[in-house]
Amino acid sequence: MSKSLGNFFTVRQLLSIAPGEALRLALLSGHYRQPLDFSSEALDNAKATLDRWYGALRTTNTLKITTSHQPPEALESALLDDLNTPRAIANIHELANELNRALTTDGQIAAKGQLLAAGHALGLLQQDPETWFKSKPANQGGPTDAEIDAQINARIAARKAKDFAEADRIRDVLVSQGIILEDNAQETAWRRR
Numbered sequence: 001m002s003k004s005l006g007n008f009f010t011v012r013q014l015l016s017i018a019p020g021e022a023l024r025l026a027l028l029s030g031h032y033r034q035p036l037d038f039s040s041e042a043l044d045n046a047k048a049t050l051d052r053w054y055g056a057l058r059t060t061n062t063l064k065i066t067t068s069h070q071p072p073e074a075l076e077s078a079l080l081d082d083l084n085t086p087r088a089i090a091n092i093h094e095l096a097n098e099l100n101r102a103l104t105t106d107g108q109i110a111a112k113g114q115l116l117a118a119g120h121a122l123g124l125l126q127q128d129p130e131t132w133f134k135s136k137p138a139n140q141g142g143p144t145d146a147e148i149d150a151q152i153n154a155r156i157a158a159r160k161a162k163d164f165a166e167a168d169r170i171r172d173v174l175v176s177q178g179i180i181l182e183d184n185a186q187e188t189a190w191r192r193r
Contacts, residue, residue: 014043019135021124022047028085028122049093050124050132051191056096057115058129058189060108069113071121085122092118133191142192143177152181152188 014023017040026046030036072095078087095118099111119125127135134145143151151170158166171181178193 018043018047019050019132021126021132022050024123025050025089029089031086032083049089053092053096053115053119053125054127054129054132056099057112057125058133060099060112061129063105063109063112065109065113065116067113069117071117072114075118075121079121088118088122092122092124133189135192143174143179148174148179148190152190155181156188 011023022043023046026038026042027036029042029046072091074094075088075091078084078091081087092115095111095115099108099115102108102111116125151174155167155170158164158170174181174190180191180193182189182191
């Protein structure tokens with residue numbers, strides 16, 4: 001980025017289009033000794049990565065971590081190796097995969113603790129997953145949480161009444177507003193795109 005080329009952005013400008021954690025992950029994705037290829041695509045990829053990690057945490061949101069976990073040895077090793085943040089981020093990807101694959105409650109709790117400890121070591125995964133998915137960048141419009149919940153309730157009522165055309169219409173309206181619905185057997189969760 002260069003001010004003379006006109007492709008210079010302030011942090012405030014970037015925070016108006018993406019969450020701070022996505023900006024942090026995008027900056028950490030490259031090694032500090034290498035030139036940083038910062039772009040809107042890199043920021044979008046960082047947001048998608050965080051969505052995936054927070055999604056893994058969201059599935060275990062009811063499981064509480066009772067003991068403090070240390071960051072995994074592999075992550076510490078990466079950071080001690082000339083602050084190799086790309087390798088540390090790869091380790092966090094592996095931890096998210098472990099959490100998604102864990103079958104037992106004890107395995108999920110251990111994997112969740114490791115993922116959170118690794119994320120916190122890099123200043124990531126600092127929010128509750130529900131807060132992450134429902135937050136929107138500063139100065140970005142769109143429906144409020146209450147409006148979204150009201151539309152989801154109307155969609156659920158339409159589905160119960162077997163009015164699937166209306167349920168589909170409501171889903172399409174929400175998608176056009178940047179709201180993604182995630183149906184499962186218990187509930188309909190949502191997140192902002």
